[in-house]
Amino acid sequence: MNPALLALPAAFGLAGASGLNASLPLLIVSLLARVGLIHLASPYDALASDVAFYGLIALAVVEFAIDKVPALDTVGHAVMLPVAAASGAILFASQTGAITDVNPGLAVIVSLLAGAGVSSTVHVARAAVRPVANVVLMGPPLSLLEDTASTALTLAASLAPILVPFLLALIALGAAMLWQRRRLARESVPAGR
Numbered sequence: 001m002n003p004a005l006l007a008l009p010a011a012f013g014l015a016g017a018s019g020l021n022a023s024l025p026l027l028i029v030s031l032l033a034r035v036g037l038i039h040l041a042s043p044y045d046a047l048a049s050d051v052a053f054y055g056l057i058a059l060a061v062v063e064f065a066i067d068k069v070p071a072l073d074t075v076g077h078a079v080m081l082p083v084a085a086a087s088g089a090i091l092f093a094s095q096t097g098a099i100t101d102v103n104p105g106l107a108v109i110v111s112l113l114a115g116a117g118v119s120s121t122v123h124v125a126r127a128a129v130r131p132v133a134n135v136v137l138m139g140p141p142l143s144l145l146e147d148t149a150s151t152a153l154t155l156a157a158s159l160a161p162i163l164v165p166f167l168l169a170l171i172a173l174g175a176a177m178l179w180q181r182r183r184l185a186r187e188s189v190p191a192g193r
Contacts, residue, residue: 007095013157013164014091015115019122020150022084023063025091027056028154038158044094059083067143070134077127081120088119095157 017025026047032038033048046052066076092115126146133142149171156163 007161009164010157010161011092011095011115012118013153013161013168014095015088015118016122016168017150017153017157018084018087018091018115018119020126020146020153021060021063021067022080022087022119022123023056023060024147024150025154026087027053027060028151029091029094029158030056032158040094044090047090047094064147067147068140070137070139073130073134073139073143074127077123077130081123081127084123085116085120088117089113089115091115092118 014025014029029038029040030047030053033040033045034053040047047056063076063080067073130139130142133139153164153167153171156167
């Protein structure tokens with residue numbers, strides 16, 4: 001199979017994972033590169049450096065902790081939106097090979113905008129859902145599901161990109177089923193309550 005055909009699902013998978021958790025996909029890619037499971041071309045090989053790796057660990061711990069506290073997670077989502085956009089743009093561009101030097105062009109702009117757009121869209125959608133989930137005390141469990149989905153997407157995109165479309169379909173199906181279940185539960189509650 002042509003490796004270029006796998007680059008696009010990997011790029012979209014990593015950008016989407018960045019929208020669910022801004023720092024975790026970068027940290028996983030950094031770890032995979034450090035242990036030699038993936039190869040990052042320049043300038044993305046900087047993600048495997050000690051400074052980037054340990055900085056990403058610190059950022060991931062802070063994001064993980066903030067995201068588990070209702071109300072504080074809303075502030076965290078606002079603060080992390082630019083990080084999610086940058087994370088998605090970096091990971092998308094690293095997979096498409098659009099940036100191999102510092103010579104900007106249309107391919108660079110499209111790649112960065114696509115990655116930032118995908119991750120920002122996912123991030124904003126999750127930030128919009130979270131206050132509603134917090135009202136019914138489902139914020140922390142939802143956050144763990146987002147972290148799990150982000151990890152699964154990142155690993156699939158990095159190690160088996162062919163699985164990304166199937167994984168995205170499963171995530172969409174699961175979200176639709178949860179939404180349907182929530183809607184049916186709301187309809188079954190008597191109007192007088």
